[in-house]
Amino acid sequence: MFNSKRSILVSDDGLRRVAHSIVAMAGSEVAEAKIVGDHLVDANLSGHDSHGVGMLPTYIDHVRAGLLKPNTAVKFISDQAAIMVFDGGRGYGQRVASEAMAAAIRRCRDTGLTLLTLRHAHHIGRVASYAEQAVAAGMLSILFVNVTDHPPWVAPFGAKQPRFNTNPLCIAMPGTDTTPPLLLDMATSQVAWGKARVAFNEKKKLPQGSLIDANGRASTDPRILFEEPLGALCPSGGYKGSGLALMIELMAGVLTGGGTIQPGNPRMNGIINNVFGFVIDPQRLVDERWLGREIDALVSYVKNATPADRHGLVLLAGEPERVCRAQRLEQGIPIDAASWREIVSAAERVGLRRGDLKRMMETESVP
Numbered sequence: 001m002f003n004s005k006r007s008i009l010v011s012d013d014g015l016r017r018v019a020h021s022i023v024a025m026a027g028s029e030v031a032e033a034k035i036v037g038d039h040l041v042d043a044n045l046s047g048h049d050s051h052g053v054g055m056l057p058t059y060i061d062h063v064r065a066g067l068l069k070p071n072t073a074v075k076f077i078s079d080q081a082a083i084m085v086f087d088g089g090r091g092y093g094q095r096v097a098s099e100a101m102a103a104a105i106r107r108c109r110d111t112g113l114t115l116l117t118l119r120h121a122h123h124i125g126r127v128a129s130y131a132e133q134a135v136a137a138g139m140l141s142i143l144f145v146n147v148t149d150h151p152p153w154v155a156p157f158g159a160k161q162p163r164f165n166t167n168p169l170c171i172a173m174p175g176t177d178t179t180p181p182l183l184l185d186m187a188t189s190q191v192a193w194g195k196a197r198v199a200f201n202e203k204k205k206l207p208q209g210s211l212i213d214a215n216g217r218a219s220t221d222p223r224i225l226f227e228e229p230l231g232a233l234c235p236s237g238g239y240k241g242s243g244l245a246l247m248i249e250l251m252a253g254v255l256t257g258g259g260t261i262q263p264g265n266p267r268m269n270g271i272i273n274n275v276f277g278f279v280i281d282p283q284r285l286v287d288e289r290w291l292g293r294e295i296d297a298l299v300s301y302v303k304n305a306t307p308a309d310r311h312g313l314v315l316l317a318g319e320p321e322r323v324c325r326a327q328r329l330e331q332g333i334p335i336d337a338a339s340w341r342e343i344v345s346a347a348e349r350v351g352l353r354r355g356d357l358k359r360m361m362e363t364e365s366v367p
């Protein structure tokens, strides 16, 4: 079953057990292993396999190379009322970012607005997960994240060579009794790098406009990101995404103190995320009931636009992930064979055996 060339279909519970065990065997305390494993499986459930359990082999390599430091709590560096400055100390991003966000939410109850900065977190994964913490507390959040510690992958608009990474941004607004939360969570590259990795593993092409080759020509072949001569990812939305990526470098790279992708900063072939974000209590701004009615009315107006494609749907930010989660909770999470082989090999590197993984999971081959 585990040598299958095809995808395997795994239950979320089974996959959580596997992820918890791998992270714990790599040195994390149980609570931390649970935070990291739950986050990764939740990314798979949301349809973002690029930020799911497929990251575990990279995390294990980084732990072993000293680029990711297990059991590191977020450090509160400077407290200036509504401004909170944190350092992640190369700890698991899922842990330090969720701790920083929890503190910013608590503070926001008093201040109505919190500016939080977090520097030197290891990969924080799916950014929406932190916005979901704020949404659960009835708060809006705006998060900008830069990505350093390895060479850039994204070419600025009009360039042949990469100068940015996929610098994501996430804007989330709580929903109402009838409208689910609105969650825009996107890389500023046309496709996230992890999606190119998954496409490479699955030997699939990427959509037009995703990539350029080493000569600056448009390409759809993800191999150009993994085999010399290397190409680059394209910014999302042409010069607009390129401009956003630059501004995110300036906010998340410079204003957090974490550093930008410029080559004078160290690149140790790890992954560092720096976060510049706001948490806002909407009730400090407008009447709660009016806010709810206005959200419902706007969402219904947008959703009722006639689809351009007769069989298409008009979706809102956050909707594809919700639909995917419901589907995968019921049907299971597909993991491609190449990613699964890498996960098994990572598990073996931390002392688990194939048999252990089999026992933790109940899998079925995809027909």
Ligand code: NAD
Pocket: 048, 050, 051, 123, 124, 125, 126, 127, 128, 145, 146, 147, 166, 167, 168, 170, 183, 184, 185, 186, 187, 188, 190, 191, 192, 193, 195, 273, 314, 315, 316, 317, 318, 319, 320, 321
């Ligand atoms: P994506 O392109 O799949 O989706 C981007 C946004 O568009 C989402 O909010 C989604 O709900 C919305 N969307 C998707 N299809 C839609 C449709 N048909 N109609 C309306 N809205 C739609 O996401 P992405 O840019 O590939 O990013 C994937 C994940 O990667 C995100 O969770 C992001 O946080 C994460 N990421 C993390 C890092 C990092 O360093 N930690 C870097 C880059 C990306």
